[in-house]
Amino acid sequence: MSAADHPILDPALAPPFPVAALPVLRNPQLRKNVAHAIDVIQAKRGKLVAEKTDWQALRAAAAAIKDETLANLGAYLEQFEERCTAAGGHVHWAADAAEARRIILEILRETSADEVIKIKTMTSAEIQLNPFLEAAGVRAYETDLAEIILQLGQGEPSHIVVPALHVNRAQVREIFARTMGLPELSDDPKALTAAARNYLRQKFLSIPTAISGANFLVAETGGVAIVESEGNGRMCLTLPRTLITLAGIEKVVPRFQDLEVMLQLLARSATGERMNPYTSLWTGVTPGDGPQNFHVVLLDNERSSILGRKTERQTLRCIRCAACMNTCPVYRQTGGHAYGSVYPGPIGTILTPQLEQLRHAQSLPYASSLCGACYEVCPVKINIPEILIDLRARVTDQERKTVGKFFDPMYVGLRVANLIFARAWLFHFAQWAGRIGAKLVTRKDGWIHSLPSVGAKWTQTRDLRGLPVQTFHEWFKDRERATPAGTNRPPGTPAGNKGAREQGTNGAEAR
Amino acid sequence: MRASLFITCYNDTLYPETGRAVVSLLERLGVEVEFRAGQTCCGQMHANTGFRGEAFSQAKRLVRLYADAEAVVIPSSSCVAMMRDQYPGLFEELGNETLRREFKALLPRVYELSEFLIDKLGVEDVGAYFPHRVTYHASCHGLRALRLGDRPFRLLAKVRGLELVPLANLDRCCGFGGTFSVKNGDVSSAMLTVKLEDVLATKAEFCTALDNSCLMHLGGAMHREYASMRTIHMAQILASTQEKPAEVVG
Numbered sequence: 001m002s003a004a005d006h007p008i009l010d011p012a013l014a015p016p017f018p019v020a021a022l023p024v025l026r027n028p029q030l031r032k033n034v035a036h037a038i039d040v041i042q043a044k045r046g047k048l049v050a051e052k053t054d055w056q057a058l059r060a061a062a063a064a065i066k067d068e069t070l071a072n073l074g075a076y077l078e079q080f081e082e083r084c085t086a087a088g089g090h091v092h093w094a095a096d097a098a099e100a101r102r103i104i105l106e107i108l109r110e111t112s113a114d115e116v117i118k119i120k121t122m123t124s125a126e127i128q129l130n131p132f133l134e135a136a137g138v139r140a141y142e143t144d145l146a147e148i149i150l151q152l153g154q155g156e157p158s159h160i161v162v163p164a165l166h167v168n169r170a171q172v173r174e175i176f177a178r179t180m181g182l183p184e185l186s187d188d189p190k191a192l193t194a195a196a197r198n199y200l201r202q203k204f205l206s207i208p209t210a211i212s213g214a215n216f217l218v219a220e221t222g223g224v225a226i227v228e229s230e231g232n233g234r235m236c237l238t239l240p241r242t243l244i245t246l247a248g249i250e251k252v253v254p255r256f257q258d259l260e261v262m263l264q265l266l267a268r269s270a271t272g273e274r275m276n277p278y279t280s281l282w283t284g285v286t287p288g289d290g291p292q293n294f295h296v297v298l299l300d301n302e303r304s305s306i307l308g309r310k311t312e313r314q315t316l317r318c319i320r321c322a323a324c325m326n327t328c329p330v331y332r333q334t335g336g337h338a339y340g341s342v343y344p345g346p347i348g349t350i351l352t353p354q355l356e357q358l359r360h361a362q363s364l365p366y367a368s369s370l371c372g373a374c375y376e377v378c379p380v381k382i383n384i385p386e387i388l389i390d391l392r393a394r395v396t397d398q399e400r401k402t403v404g405k406f407f408d409p410m411y412v413g414l415r416v417a418n419l420i421f422a423r424a425w426l427f428h429f430a431q432w433a434g435r436i437g438a439k440l441v442t443r444k445d446g447w448i449h450s451l452p453s454v455g456a457k458w459t460q461t462r463d464l465r466g467l468p469v470q471t472f473h474e475w476f477k478d479r480e481r482a483t484p485a486g487t488n489r490p491p492g493t494p495a496g497n498k499g500a501r502e503q504g505t506n507g508a509e510a511r
Numbered sequence: 512m513r514a515s516l517f518i519t520c521y522n523d524t525l526y527p528e529t530g531r532a533v534v535s536l537l538e539r540l541g542v543e544v545e546f547r548a549g550q551t552c553c554g555q556m557h558a559n560t561g562f563r564g565e566a567f568s569q570a571k572r573l574v575r576l577y578a579d580a581e582a583v584v585i586p587s588s589s590c591v592a593m594m595r596d597q598y599p600g601l602f603e604e605l606g607n608e609t610l611r612r613e614f615k616a617l618l619p620r621v622y623e624l625s626e627f628l629i630d631k632l633g634v635e636d637v638g639a640y641f642p643h644r645v646t647y648h649a650s651c652h653g654l655r656a657l658r659l660g661d662r663p664f665r666l667l668a669k670v671r672g673l674e675l676v677p678l679a680n681l682d683r684c685c686g687f688g689g690t691f692s693v694k695n696g697d698v699s700s701a702m703l704t705v706k707l708e709d710v711l712a713t714k715a716e717f718c719t720a721l722d723n724s725c726l727m728h729l730g731g732a733m734h735r736e737y738a739s740m741r742t743i744h745m746a747q748i749l750a751s752t753q754e755k756p757a758e759v760v761g
Contacts, residue, residue: 025697025698329686330698332702332705333705334698366691366694367695368688369684370651370689372652372655372656389597392561394561396561396562410690410694414565417556418568421572422568422569424550424551427520427551427552431524447734449735455693458692458696458731461696462728463731463732465730467524467525468526468527468528471527472518472523472526472529472531473523473546473550474527475527475530
């Protein structure tokens, strides 16, 4: 088993992104699985987005709804609390992960539950709920097919919508056969689904307590909305007597009608469907129908501090569709585990460091080439590159005060570069000095094949063309001197063109 | 028409042939080209690495240097994107009112090369001749930040002798990303490998772009792999004529 099979999704303990990415980069099968899976989803998404002529208007509307909500978040949350309570629900407020876990455990203790069934919820992973419940003597059973695979196989999610994206069919068979005691199980999808169904039905029928997340909370009605593909979630929401819904405070939308915009965007962005197969909407408690003991735990966990920052505030618009990771060229190579966080991909690179108050996960804001593909697809128009740059500035401000980073070659280099760029004469001197230095490492073919220090990371896979004998500004100056402006010179006269003379041959033979 | 060429720090140092081509091209189109000797860097490297204060001081320098320019032409889409996307935030946060005003006045006069040709000069046929099989890499900043759209294709379509081969997954990043290429060198290399597969599959003689930083990345890998394809900035293709063919260096 490679290290990739045992990822650490706790930012406080996970290795930095460039290190955590290595086991995946060295695993061609895994890279192929990830690339194939997200390419399929992206292609479906692309087709369904293209058929919506009002897609850009929908995105703008969603961003506006979210911004309006965030600007009045306290009021909308209180409205939600009031309406939900009036409909028979109980609303709890949790300032952080520990408080949310404590509240949930107290509710479970009141109902003497020692087992719970769970709908796939990223927020419960964020607060590390399962290991906490386990330690408190409560067994949590995941009911989402992918989550079952991961729970039984003791794996970690690598994607927020399709968490077992990195596991292939043969591996699923192996996990089910081993943990369900089915040595004869085949890897036929039908057989695998039947095995899961059998396993699940027993849980649904015997465990009277469920924990869910929420896709949306509706302030106007006090209702909750959950979308899913399998129907297992619907089972958890309807069969048990007690239901606990854990939701981040940013999940609220003001009006029921806002769901019209959000649900159109979410299904297309997340799974490339016009509408997800199951959309559950409920408000409080309906006597004689569904859970009669209903709790909502509203989780802050740093969200209100994110709210206080102008640029970063956009992060809270996120509806967890995962379109950003499906389109991300970095995620495509590394998969989700390299991010060392339950939220991988571009959204993880901005959300996780903020949830951690930048104490951990300092490498995540740099895990992006800033190509902007995520911003392009984001249904709520989160400008992820802009936030990444902001977070990088905050990380740098923190780090540059430390002794270790003061002497770090990259930090030294950037400080020196800044001094040089402040004065053209110094820049020109540095170019001259660089040219002399480069000569020492330039091979006969005119290229640099190996560089020292940070440059070695460049030359590990690419060459660098040797420095030309004349910079552009030197050429331009020579040319001005030879034929001053205003004299009648043919266009582009290469007067004094030392560089072009010495280098201007077609260099095909220079290899 | 008098255009001020901001060549950018890395083109000045590493790719002077691109600058020579811009001068040759614009002069052929009747534009007077000036070059302000005080220019250095736009600050993108510092900004993207988190050195905001340093990026701001470079941005300030640049805005003052070109305050009275008629038009500023930049043959590097990522540097133009830096000015459009990041300068406003930098000046908002760290600048004063005068500086913000100077920047606001300058910005509409800043052009990426293909924007300058098509939007400002109104030409698509620049009279170029480049009898080669070429594929075009749409740099992320050109594609998504500047929204260059079909401008590069319209220019290439009018180049005599040029056969344009479409590149698969045109919108996918090559993995350069400035300091990303060394800070996350292994991930960057993996992205480059995937990109290079698409680029080489075109069987073109040249891969062109409006940004030498992507070409440095792709070209560096091509050279390492002994590929027969070469990289060339689009300015060099557009400057190329029958009498004076493109300089292909390296």
